[in-house]
Amino acid sequence: MGHLPKVTSVCYRVANAGSRWDWKASRQLLRMLENTRRGFWRITRIDARSNHRGHGEHRGVKGQVWGLCCNLVRMKSWAIFLSLIAALPAGAQHLVPQPVFDAIAGEYSGEAAQENDRAIVQYHRIQGSPMMTEVAEKVVLAKLRNWGIEARLEQFPSDGKTRYQTYVSPMGWDMRGGELWVESAGGAANFVPFRVCRYSDVPMCVSTYSKGGDWAGELVEVGAGVSDRDYEGKDVRGKVALAYGYAAAVVRAAAIHRGAIGVVIYPPPGDRADHPDMVRYNGIWPRADELDTTVGGFQISANQYTRLQQLMGNGPVRVRGKIDATLGPGELTLVHAWIRGSQHAETEVVISGHLDHPKWSANDNASGSAAMLEMARTLHGLIASGRLAAPAFTLHFIWVPEYFGTFAYITNHPEARSCSAGWDDPRRNSESKLKAGACIAMNLNLDMVGEDTVKTNSRFYITRTPDSVGGTLNARMADVLAQTREANVYAAAGSRNYWPAEMTAYAQGSDHDIFLGLGIPATMLGHDPDWTHHTSEDTPDKTDATELRRVGVLASVAAYWAAVNDADSNRRLDRVAQSAMIADYAGRIAGIAVSPESAGARTRLRAYQEMLEAMTAEAETGGKVFDREGWARTSKAGRVPHRLVLTPLDASVAQSLSGKDKQWWGEQEDRFATEAPGGGLPLAPPFELIAFEAINFMDGKRTAGEIAALMSLEFNRDFDAAWMERLVGILEGVKVVKAE
Numbered sequence: 001m002g003h004l005p006k007v008t009s010v011c012y013r014v015a016n017a018g019s020r021w022d023w024k025a026s027r028q029l030l031r032m033l034e035n036t037r038r039g040f041w042r043i044t045r046i047d048a049r050s051n052h053r054g055h056g057e058h059r060g061v062k063g064q065v066w067g068l069c070c071n072l073v074r075m076k077s078w079a080i081f082l083s084l085i086a087a088l089p090a091g092a093q094h095l096v097p098q099p100v101f102d103a104i105a106g107e108y109s110g111e112a113a114q115e116n117d118r119a120i121v122q123y124h125r126i127q128g129s130p131m132m133t134e135v136a137e138k139v140v141l142a143k144l145r146n147w148g149i150e151a152r153l154e155q156f157p158s159d160g161k162t163r164y165q166t167y168v169s170p171m172g173w174d175m176r177g178g179e180l181w182v183e184s185a186g187g188a189a190n191f192v193p194f195r196v197c198r199y200s201d202v203p204m205c206v207s208t209y210s211k212g213g214d215w216a217g218e219l220v221e222v223g224a225g226v227s228d229r230d231y232e233g234k235d236v237r238g239k240v241a242l243a244y245g246y247a248a249a250v251v252r253a254a255a256i257h258r259g260a261i262g263v264v265i266y267p268p269p270g271d272r273a274d275h276p277d278m279v280r281y282n283g284i285w286p287r288a289d290e291l292d293t294t295v296g297g298f299q300i301s302a303n304q305y306t307r308l309q310q311l312m313g314n315g316p317v318r319v320r321g322k323i324d325a326t327l328g329p330g331e332l333t334l335v336h337a338w339i340r341g342s343q344h345a346e347t348e349v350v351i352s353g354h355l356d357h358p359k360w361s362a363n364d365n366a367s368g369s370a371a372m373l374e375m376a377r378t379l380h381g382l383i384a385s386g387r388l389a390a391p392a393f394t395l396h397f398i399w400v401p402e403y404f405g406t407f408a409y410i411t412n413h414p415e416a417r418s419c420s421a422g423w424d425d426p427r428r429n430s431e432s433k434l435k436a437g438a439c440i441a442m443n444l445n446l447d448m449v450g451e452d453t454v455k456t457n458s459r460f461y462i463t464r465t466p467d468s469v470g471g472t473l474n475a476r477m478a479d480v481l482a483q484t485r486e487a488n489v490y491a492a493a494g495s496r497n498y499w500p501a502e503m504t505a506y507a508q509g510s511d512h513d514i515f516l517g518l519g520i521p522a523t524m525l526g527h528d529p530d531w532t533h534h535t536s537e538d539t540p541d542k543t544d545a546t547e548l549r550r551v552g553v554l555a556s557v558a559a560y561w562a563a564v565n566d567a568d569s570n571r572r573l574d575r576v577a578q579s580a581m582i583a584d585y586a587g588r589i590a591g592i593a594v595s596p597e598s599a600g601a602r603t604r605l606r607a608y609q610e611m612l613e614a615m616t617a618e619a620e621t622g623g624k625v626f627d628r629e630g631w632a633r634t635s636k637a638g639r640v641p642h643r644l645v646l647t648p649l650d651a652s653v654a655q656s657l658s659g660k661d662k663q664w665w666g667e668q669e670d671r672f673a674t675e676a677p678g679g680g681l682p683l684a685p686p687f688e689l690i691a692f693e694a695i696n697f698m699d700g701k702r703t704a705g706e707i708a709a710l711m712s713l714e715f716n717r718d719f720d721a722a723w724m725e726r727l728v729g730i731l732e733g734v735k736v737v738k739a740e
Helices: 023-033 078-087 098-107 110-120 130-146 247-256 302-312 362-384 404-412 428-433 473-487 512-517 545-564 567-593 599-621 628-632 651-655 659-671 687-697 704-715 721-733
Strands: 009-013 040-045 066-071 150-158 172-185 194-198 213-221 240-243 262-265 297-299 317-328 330-339 344-354 393-400 439-446 459-463 501-504 522-528 641-643 737-739
Touching: 098 362, 098 473, 098 545, 110 130, 110 362, 110 545, 130 150, 130 330, 130 362, 150 404, 172 302, 172 330, 194 297, 194 302, 213 262, 213 302, 240 247, 247 262, 247 297, 262 317, 302 317, 330 362, 330 404, 344 362, 344 512, 344 545, 362 393, 362 439, 362 522, 362 545, 393 404, 393 545, 404 512, 439 512, 439 545, 459 473, 459 545, 473 501, 473 522, 473 545, 473 567, 512 522, 512 687, 522 545, 567 599, 599 628, 599 704, 628 704, 641 721, 659 687, 659 721, 687 704, 687 721, 704 721, 721 737
Parallel strands: 213 240, 240 262, 262 297, 344 393, 344 439, 439 522, 459 501
Antiparallel strands: 009 066, 040 066, 150 330, 172 194, 172 317, 213 317, 330 393, 459 522, 641 737
């Protein structure tokens, strides 16, 4: 171990007191930051008997005193200090009054939510299918009405051709049964046929949206089965393709383009190899114009694939598939429930969760749907009994078919819009017909919220909002998360597991994305990583009444108090949000400190230092908050793009590209490729998220250069006007944006 440099330490006391952040202390912090390139800052707990008294000492939780210490050595390690600011202990007073929290926590039942989950998983909940309508009506709607809650169904066409923004609705699919058999192998005279899988045993063994019918043919191994290279030297016409690619892509490559009569999909190499009997959820997703040429498919486990491989080693293997299903026009079914606001009923706090996915899908997302039912019952009962006051805003619960249902809803409901008057909405031509004040204040999206974190090796997370959508939601959720933690919530029939729960950076993957695309502050509550995700192993035994109660209480408290819209609490929320922003920006400075040197990095560093200066000066002098948009306007290069559709974009937009545009898009996907350990959230923003955020900034007012500057600040990456212009040009070509 090398010699450590001799240091001189200067320590300041800083702690979160009841006001959440001490402004004088934060000014001291900023003065320290002026020496960031010359010193190393560290955060430490200073004993009350320490000689370092003075400098504005503050005591935090349980009398702890926290200090910021400067070791005057030349090193970048000061970044550690900045990243730890967010770990300062919170004060005792939370935004939500404790009696309100206690009332909700005392009523919310994790066991009842788990029973809701068990009822939902009995249905094969495929978008556009009769069984999706059945579970919506017989389970969700029936329970809501039984509790006396205002609720109804809403349906939209789902026929493989109706478009909602950039998404084409799926075909309706009435699924009744299916089996896959091996009929013969290697020409053996005494071979005994055997069943590989049966829908009634494992519903995921039939690829969703499979075309009904009987077919039989020889198995042909085609690797991934999605590219021309996979089929070199192989003939699949009239045969059955055996592949590990996603079913939809394999069917288009093998059947629609090359004449295969069916497909059998096995797990990709290395995908959860320690669970060789699990079956993956895949869908074929044919469009209406593909109805004549699409086929059916089956999903098999790694062990089943190994057995087929062994048989194929002795000669041709012939399989027979039988699928009893009908593809045709269907309907996207949504369930709505309302607890009406007493003062501004036209303004809503929306709680959403997708009800769809194959049987069982207990966590993804029967758990979110089940938790929402218990949220509605709890809040309705407390308000009706007078134990809680009626909220000012309306609480609106929506159970949706993921993405498609939410896009159908917002396409047909222009009142589902941001409460921010400055947000550019491509549907704004219909605003004249809207009732004044009709808008959505915030969205909580529950997606995978009830799992036993020990059994699934997972953690609970709440996503932050991206920079394009401002507001105080991040601070609100962080504070309620801390309050729920302190309450030490358990269910009598649940686990006593430690609660791994945290706020995370914005991540995509569920319906909160659509609300963010409308400029509505939105967050996803979920779990990751989860080895059972999208597999036959996602079963009710891996749910936990304790986790359902923890997350359900947290979401109920956050949604209810936001709908109450208490003026005093909102003023305190602004201060909490300011504190959170200071920690956020300090963390971004930490990221710059350990990133490669560049002119862009130096520019970003100066910008964040100015932001911290403005924010910490505001409370003392009433000074103006740092104008991020004004700062970005110094980069005026490029045209002014204006989005024409709501985001996120369907994958078909990128798939429609060709030539140099397709090549550039692929290069960006490679450039921003990132790992997702255990199948969980990505470690860094992938290109899909970066493109989403760029489009969110394309409001017809900012230039490509301004957007590039804002993106550079957000992602700590060097984006310039030329790069943004290239993206704008591609999006303009597919009619997603218009630039002037």
